[in-house]
Amino acid sequence: MLSIKDLNVSYGAVHAIHNASLEVKDGEIVSLIGANGAGKTTILHTVTGLKDAKSGTMTYDDLDLCTTDASKLIKYGICHVPEGRHIFRDMTVMENLEMGAYSKKKDKYDMGKNIEKVFERFPRLKERYKQLAGTLSGGEQQMLAMGRALMGEPKILLLDEPSMGLSPILVKEIFSIIKYCHEIGITILLVEQNAKMALSIADRAYVLETGNITISGKASDLFEDDRIRKAYLGQ
Template identity: 60%
Template sequence: MGEMLRVSDLNVFYGSIHAIKDISFHVDEGEIVTLIGANGAGKTTTMHAISGLLKPKSGTIDFLGNRISQMEAHKIIRLGLAQVPEGRRVFSHLTVQENLSMGAFTRKDGASAIAQDLEMVFDRLPRLKERRKQQAGTLSGGEQQMLAIGRALMCKPKMLLLDEPSMGLSPLLVKEIFKIIEDVNKDGVTVLLVEQNAKMALEIADRAYVLETGTVKMEGPADELANNIEVRKAYLGC
């Protein structure tokens, strides 16, 4: 398995605030890698830099051999890197099916291939199929999260960036969402996951990076970090 994403010496500023300081990490093809850390650690900022929503001050981001650090977001999506944003951001006045179709807007492989993938998403997420004609704004939080994942899958991504998918969901729904993430990964989609629920994230990830105030504080196999005393005290509450 080759390297899919490499972030090297990344520096990102919000105005005069130095939010990301010389961060370096990589994600290999087929992995689930998670970034964990407290609020304000720089996790979402890192995701936005990778997906092209924020331009880094310095450092490089490479995806499948392409330098994407200064690339526009829609071009990054076309390369096969899709983000499921924090807070889900579904189009509330559009139906479930219309939201999913929006996910395919960068594709050039024809209506029949897109229709086929729509059915694949409905097979994977049957609750969305039941609600395909329902307005997205009327869905529950968990269903909106499923819709946001389904919409990203309609881009046919090679890699999925997931930003806080468990936010605001009940423990039962969190389990369901994490099972979906695992299934998507088993189908060959590489995953970079930002998650406050460090326990769940470390359970499904292959490797993890701990971010603190814009720097990588620790890294390693997810099961090792889950048993690390510092990590347990700071993020797992034990």
């Protein structure tokens, strides 16, 4: 589904991503783990057109992501939930959800049905549907960001640090939502510093260190790898 080969990305003279290659197959959860500053977010930004690649290829099915305008990606089923949520703080919960469906053709899209699906999965959003998004708690804002993404009926979700800044209880809830997204048929590329949680739900995983993918394989194998356990799992 998503294939990245020999990707190089720079910020001026700083070479941030070095010949990175990874793939996400249809129906998988793939985790990209690594320390803060390793380049995980840069890879997602490059995939979704927020940052230009210096070299390499990125394809989604038959779509060349290097030449596709970022604003068109949602029409192909690619949805990015960015680090920091980036909800519309001065709009209500309902208005944020409606914005998630902006690309849909109104004559072929059932807005009400999809909002009800989101409210069913996120009952707290239903309780607060008239509330300004900026007044929600951090966990509720993350739920809203994910609910807004689901309104676009994505085929693949790119999730950037969804558990950042949340309490352990809310982290568990967010990861249960990620598993729900997978269960309803959405493919997921998950960027996450919480390696333990990320590896626990993934099919496969990649480790990124200072812009280089150093380890890859089945998530269960990486979970038992001594290098991973020492560096990322605190064991």
